[in-house]
Amino acid sequence: MHIISWLVASTALLGITMVVTDPMHAECKVIWLFGTPCREVSVSLVSQIKAWKSKDNCETGGERCLYELQYTSTFFVKALHTSRLTQMVEELSFTLYPSETSSACRVVGVSISENWSMLDDNGTNYCTLFNLMDGSGLTQVEGYKEYTNEWICLEHSTANCTIY
Ligand SMILES: *[C@@H]1O[C@H](CO)[C@@H](O)[C@H](O)[C@H]1NC(C)=O
Numbered sequence: 001m002h003i004i005s006w007l008v009a010s011t012a013l014l015g016i017t018m019v020v021t022d023p024m025h026a027e028c029k030v031i032w033l034f035g036t037p038c039r040e041v042s043v044s045l046v047s048q049i050k051a052w053k054s055k056d057n058c059e060t061g062g063e064r065c066l067y068e069l070q071y072t073s074t075f076f077v078k079a080l081h082t083s084r085l086t087q088m089v090e091e092l093s094f095t096l097y098p099s100e101t102s103s104a105c106r107v108v109g110v111s112i113s114e115n116w117s118m119l120d121d122n123g124t125n126y127c128t129l130f131n132l133m134d135g136s137g138l139t140q141v142e143g144y145k146e147y148t149n150e151w152i153c154l155e156h157s158t159a160n161c162t163i164y
């Protein structure tokens, strides 16, 4: 009995520690659902990344600028974002999973800070992902849902994406 409860407890602990894949870098993982085909989601994401390449869109503040598209294929998008204020760099990736039974799309977005090792990012990694969803209008798409929490997305609940 004791061994079994120990095994259960260890598995639970392992589950938690495995969530933080790289404890030295701030990071955020989000899952989104859209009631629209992945092809359209991908086009919206890529064109928003390209539209925010220069500093122009940050003239009145915020971090909705300095994105750099690195790689794109049918179901995968990779980009970098440089903070206008701190020059810190985040690596972003979006993996798209088409539904087999409908025209829906599931997207897993991950952002990891290249730079700092402090686990205090004011929601920067969350906002770097969310700003693209918001700016491209994908948050308005039918069936839009967002899933994340503090375990997998640093300071998600307090992030102010007007600033970061
Ligand atoms: C952040 O990391 C990038 C790439 O590793 C590097 O070029 C840049 O100088 C770093 N910035 C700071 C402020 O450490």
Ligand SMILES: *[C@@H]1O[C@H](CO)[C@@H](O)[C@H](O)[C@H]1NC(C)=O
Residues within 6 Å of the ligand: 120, 121, 122
């Ligand atoms: C987070 O916010 C605090 C308070 O505004 C600031 O001092 C700190 O530098 C910020 N950290 C980052 C990584 O932006």
Ligand SMILES: *[C@@H]1O[C@H](CO)[C@@H](O)[C@H](O)[C@H]1NC(C)=O
Residues within 6 Å of the ligand: 160, 161, 162, 163
């Ligand atoms: C986020 O920051 C902006 C700009 O500083 C501010 O106007 C707004 O009230 C803040 N939002 C929240 C929810 O704190």
